[in-house]
């Protein structure tokens with residue numbers, strides 16, 4: 001749980017946070033910094049920057065009061081800001097408007113993982129006390145400011161994962177206190193400055209995924225404390241300096257995907273602390289470094305895609321911790337050493353594409369953690385040892401393109417986790433063992449180009465998870481194609497070509513509805529082809545060289561024989577007459593059954609219980625909590641491609657919203673809750689309460705409330721399923737010039753009335769009443785008829801606060817009632833306040849922002865109403881103008897600072913529906929001050945009616 005949501009912290013901060021604007025006398029001369037800024041100015045600068053950020057869900061009790069000792073912002077004893085932590089808040093904006101000279105005492109600035117764009121301002125160097133700067137995972141562009149080099153105190157500099165260009169400024173080499181320098185995942189070019197070698201305290205240097213050129217400076221060897229050096233994915237070339245061997249504290253060294261040449265540093269791992277060494281995708285020659293032979297700390301070694309030579313068995317020895325070994329696509333030779341049975345932690349072994357000889361040692365069956373074994377494209381001979389069947393975790397086995405012979409061991413049937421099996425291009429013979437049908441997790445099975453004989457075991461039809469490929473081509477298989485292959489509902493590609501199969505293609509293949517390619521060429525098959533999409537669209541080559549197909553598809557000659565081969569018929573294909581008779585007979589039977597069924601139902605009358613259940617199910621496919629079994633869950637995962645961004649339609653306080661089209665055609669909005677590590681938050685531990693509350697919410701049905709269908713929970717994710725509302729949320733509509741203009745004054749009035757109706761309903765007509773707690777323009781959706789639909793009602797409470805009324809950090813900045821800062825008590829009146837903000841937002845076309853705080857200043861509010869109205873629309877016509885003015889007056893009453901003085905939502909709704917006031921003045925002269933408190937008895941603006 002983020003400390004942001006901790007009520008205790010917040011109440012503490014509320015006690016501590018008030019700072020009066022200090023008088024000049026209070027600015028003591030003992031200030032250590034050159035610029036003297038008052039704490040009040042600091043917080044003002046910061047809060048005004050924050051309030052201009054889009055999307056932020058930060059809640060500051062009152063934007064006009066400076067706040068610190070708040071988890072996101074901490075201050076020193078004098079109230080000057082020392083730390084700003086606003087990581088991972090999805091905020092969007094630039095740094096331009098943040099005047100850094102306002103924070104002379106800032107030590108820690110963390111804006112990691114947001115959507116900040118634009119350049120890094122060069123006045124950043126004025127942060128002379130800064131030790132920690134993290135701007136990583138944003139969209140910052142431009143160059144790294146040279147001025148950073150003058151922040152002498154900097155210990156951590158993280159600019160990873162942005163769009164930064166230009167060179168690494170040499171000035172960074174002046175940061176003598178720097179311990180962590182992360183510039184990875186940008187577009188930084190030029191060379192690595194040799195002076196980086198001056199940063200003696202450096203522990204981590206990440207420059208990966210940039211466009212750096214040149215060679216590795218020898219001076220990097222001076223960085224004796226370095227534990228991480230990552231140069232992956234650049235355009236570096238040349239020899240790797242021997243000095244790298246001096247980095248004895250290295251834990252991780254990555255040189256991959258560059259153009260390095262020459263030999264790998266032989267003395268690597270001298271210090272014995274190396275855990276990961278990767279250098280794939282270069283032009284390294286020579287042998288595997290001697291220093292790795294007994295590098296017992298090593299967990300991960302990737303040297304694939306180089307030109308390494310040598311005997312694989314001799315060069316790696318005592319590596320008890322090794323879990324990932326990839327030496328594929330080199331020029332390694334020698335035999336697989338039986339000693340490797342001691343690599344007890346090995347999970348991944350890839351030696352593909354080398355020149356390895358000898359046999360697969362049966363001892364490999366002892367590698368009990370092995371999940372992937374790839375030995376393809378070598379010169380391995382002999383049989384596949386049956387001990388491989390003991391590798392119970394094996395997920396992928398690829399032995400393609402070797403010289404393996406003999407039979408496939410029956411023990412393969414024990415590989416229950418096997419997902420990919422590729423034994424193609426070998427000399428394997430004998431039957432395909434029926435035990436293979438037990439490998440129920442197989443996704444892809446390739447036995448192509450061997451000498452397998454006998455028939456295809458019917459058990460292959462048990463492999464219902466086969467999806468990618470079933471390739472049995474280029475063998476000597478005979479007999480008929482088992483009709484059980486029709487059970488392979490997920491299979492996409494079936495290749496049976498170049499065998500000696502005979503008989504018909506079973507019509508059951510019609511059931512394998514995922515097929516996109518079937519190749520049966522070069523067999524002895526005959527008869528008609530099953531009638532479905534894949535066969536209809538197939539190109540003729542996929543059927544050539546058979547005994548002879550006939551029939552309507554594929555351009556084959558008409559069938560001669562009159563007997564039918566439906567099901568397992570012997571010869572020929574049905575003639576038209578039989579076909580028609582069968583169809584007509586079938587149709588008659590169906591009609592008969594329907595008639596009988598209807599009569600039966602009429603006579604029996606509805607069985608109350610059963611019918612109710614099925615009705616409920618039709619109406620609402622999501623029963624609360626378990627989503628009607630796992631079907632709907634899986635449908636949603638499938639429809640959103642496991643929550644792929646391309647289906648994302650919004651971002652809310654507690655989650656990301658996706659659009660999902662279910663197989664039934666029904667469209668739903670799915671809100672995937674943001675949970676740390678996929679765990680249920682502590683508050684949800686009481687699942688029963690939670691379930692009941694969600695259930696109650698699913699029962700709310702109202703024209704202006706988005707239907708909550710239910711809730712799905714799964715180990716790794718939880719989501720709420722809502723009705724899908726076409727036009728999206730009000731915030732986005734108002735932000736978009738075109739959409740905002742489509743939403744004319746009449747529509748806007750309708751939207752406001754709809755929201756009022758919905759709130760009146762949940763406050764006054766639901767038992768128990770529901771307080772929304774987080775009304776903002778993000779939570780108001782607009783349907784095709786421009787009706788407002790309130791979403792996310794009640795979930796704020798359910799999701800965050802159990803059944804307590806004490807508010808945790810609920811609400812969106814700019815919509816939260818000011819009393820929440822003092823009382824912590826959420827009442828209906830908080831919703832009323834937020835509604836008032838919505839009214840102003842809809843009529844102004846943007847969030848009122850500062851306006852609301854200005855309203856409470858004496859004399860600061862003589863703004864003409866007409867100037868406030870959304871200027872993108874033409875001025876309201878006489879028909880709506882009276883209503884508009886009345887609505888503004890109601891809205892202003894709703895944001896009254898005293899909750900008791902605010903009207904209830906029922907009042908508001910009734911006034912909106914039934915009052916038809918008559919305006920006494922023209923719009924052009926009405927000011928806001930006139931409308932404040934206008935609901936009192938004698939309004940100067942309206943003639944009561």
Ligand SMILES: *[C@@H]1O[C@H](CO)[C@@H](O)[C@H](O)[C@H]1NC(C)=O
Nearest residue numbers: 016068069075076077078079
């Ligand atoms: C903030 O908290 C620290 C310790 O938690 C305290 O020393 C300091 O005085 C507080 N600052 C203000 C301005 O209240």
Ligand SMILES: *[C@@H]1O[C@H](CO)[C@@H](O)[C@H](O)[C@H]1NC(C)=O
Nearest residue numbers: 035036037041099100101102
């Ligand atoms: C930034 O703040 C400093 C100190 O508060 C002030 O002197 C300076 O004028 C400000 N600069 C801008 C561009 O607002």
Ligand SMILES: *[C@@H]1O[C@H](CO)[C@@H](O)[C@H](O)[C@H]1NC(C)=O
Nearest residue numbers: 233234235256257258280281
């Ligand atoms: C290696 O770099 C090239 C471009 O230089 C890129 O296309 C390729 O995807 C990278 N390979 C890996 C495995 O990252």
Ligand SMILES: *[C@@H]1O[C@H](CO)[C@@H](O)[C@H](O)[C@H]1NC(C)=O
Nearest residue numbers: 269270271272294295296297
């Ligand atoms: C590897 O063996 C060599 C000589 O046998 C020894 O000097 C070195 O310290 C060993 N390295 C590790 C990491 O054990």
Ligand SMILES: *[C@@H]1O[C@H](CO)[C@@H](O)[C@H](O)[C@H]1NC(C)=O
Nearest residue numbers: 352376377398400420422444
């Ligand atoms: C097996 O490895 C080869 C490369 O050696 C690759 O082309 C083939 O696609 C792999 N088989 C499967 C099923 O992934």
